[in-house]
Amino acid sequence: MTQENQETKLAAFRDGLKDFYGTDIYTSYFDPIDVGEYDSRRATLFAKNRLAADRISTRFATGVHALWCEHFGPVETIEICEGAEGVQMSSVIRAEDAAKQASAALMARPAREISAAPLPESDEETTQPSDNSLNVLVNAMQTLDNFCVNETNRMARLATEQVIEGSGAPVTYLYGNNGYGKSHLLNAACNEYSRRFPGRRIMYITYESLVADVSDAVVSNSIKDLRAHLNDTDLLVFDDVQLLRGRKRTQEELACLMERFQPLGKPILVAGALSPGELAETGISPRLTERLKGGASIRIGKPDAILRLRIVNRSAEQFTARTGTEIPQRHLDYIARRCDVSVRELLGILRYFEIAIVARDNDGPITDEWVREILSEKLASQKAQTTLEDVFSFTASTFGVTSADLRSKSRRRELVRARQAFCLSARKLTDESLKAIGSMIARDHTTVMHSIDQAEIFSTGDKTFGHKINTIFDHFGL
Incomplete structure (x- = not known):
């Protein structure tokens, strides 16, 4: 040749x-x-x-x-x-x-990845990883234009715009419960930044990808190459920082990266479920939490009735444009009023409702009774799907501990509080017995009863503990 x-x-x-x-x-x-x-x-x-x-x-x-x-x-x-x-x-x-x-x-590819049809506009947080690489594919459907705004999230959107413009803090941290729109803003920032600055590099990384790459780099003795790879970017976006608890080396690398970016004027956008102070309480390193505290730390609140109605109305407009079927405003008001958990769950119920309308095949007008029946079935189905495992996992995440920690014999204060929160939440959110609840944390039913009593007391007297209890209840729609 x-x-x-x-x-x-x-x-x-x-x-x-x-x-x-x-x-x-x-x-x-x-x-x-x-x-x-x-x-x-x-x-x-x-x-x-x-x-x-x-x-x-x-x-x-x-x-x-x-x-x-x-x-x-x-x-x-x-x-x-x-x-x-x-x-x-x-x-x-x-x-x-x-x-x-x-x-x-x-075999593992999701159905929507195989389909060539474009995704509908939505607030759902659905970023798709590319070959498990450190840089993930951004959801192009999540933009600033289709992010519904009101007082619960206005500051977060403004902070995201400042990151894109280069006028924001060196580190911008968005925090709030799951399903409130954090990942939508992270995706929107990547999309808008790419549109304005097509020659610049964006790195959107998740907890799983960063932990995997740091671990691989340590094992293969290529940590310097990883640092060079991370440094060679213009906008760094990181999601789910609260999951880094216990990953000391990964926390160290992320904190070092923030320190290297700051004198260069490169923006960093981070999202998590807990405030910087709460992250510190759960075991995230002071070095990393201080970096988050030193930037713009913005909370995204629970979607109120006004925001939910805006989201419902926008979704209904898109549905009408696609199908030609109009949904009466009183039904939209009812959906917004009843579905008060999170944006993600609201969108899920809306899609279910729209499918139910199409399945009717123009079988008469959409009546109030039919809407209530459809919606009540969906809400009842969601409640039935809340299991002990769901509550156990989310409680561990909220308190920044592991499942093994909750089941251990340790009497550390933070673990005792987490177990008490789980017992109270499980009792309120499921129909499981005290014995079943106790089996999740390797305790007997009398310990569960005592934990529930203690949790009810501390939820009113301890502001931080009460906030975490509310976070769990809000997540499951109580």
Whole structure:
């Protein structure tokens, strides 16, 4: 093969990687990538560093192998080496492994990812990860324009706009209960920033992806490469910071990243369920919580009746535009009044209601009785779906502890309070027996009874504890 022919194939291979994975991922991991010796059994690729080599082999094996076969011909094994030729092999892609990865990805792919139909506009928080890479695909449907605003979230939206404009604090932290719109604003910030500054890099990372990458980097001794990768971005967005409890190394890396960004004027947008003070109480490092406190810390409140009605009306307008069916305003008012938990659950009930309308197939007018029946069935169904496991998991998350902590014999004050909160919440939110509740925390029914009594007392006398109890109740719609 002539040198010119090989360069043509390499250029096509690189273009194929860029088209398949997108410019951001290509720039982060593949650029530059070079080809060494190859034949039908073995090919050698050279990545820019050890981190890139590891990510290519573990996360992008399917695409790399398929594109190589397309442009260079079939091959059994692809070696991914670090740096220039002569450096020791870092990772291997085998044909059978790439095939298994492709099969697993297809089986695990959500239905909406397979469908080519565009997603409807919504407030639902649904970011889709791309190949489990550190940078995730942003939900393009969540924008500032379709984020409904009132007094419960106006400051959060304004702070997000300032992040985009570059006039905000070095770190902007949005916090509030699940389903209140935090992730919508994070996605909206990425979408608007990308629209205004198309040449700049955005990194939207989640708890799972950051923990995984820090762990991998520590094991592979490539933490410097990871830091360089994180530094090479213009806007950093991080979700679910409260889940970092117990991940000291990951907390350290995030705090260091914030410190490196500040003198460079690079904005950071973070979201979590708890205030900075509450994060500190649950075990998030003082270094990280102080960074959040030192920026703009904005709470997103529970959607009130006015905001819920705006969301319902907007959804109804979109439904009418799609189907030609108008929903009477009194029914929309009823839905907004009855569904008072979170934006996410409100949207879920609206979709259920709209499907029910379409399923009627114009079977007469939409009556008040029919609406009440449909809505009551949905609400009853949601209540029935609240299990001990749901309450147990959310209580642990709210208090920043693990399931093992709650079941342990430790008598640390924060764990005792978390167990008491779980017992009270489980009693209020489910129909389970005291014995069943006790089994979740490895305690007997008399301990559960005492915990419920104590929780009721502390919920009125301890402001922080009472707030967490309300957070649990609000989440499950009590």
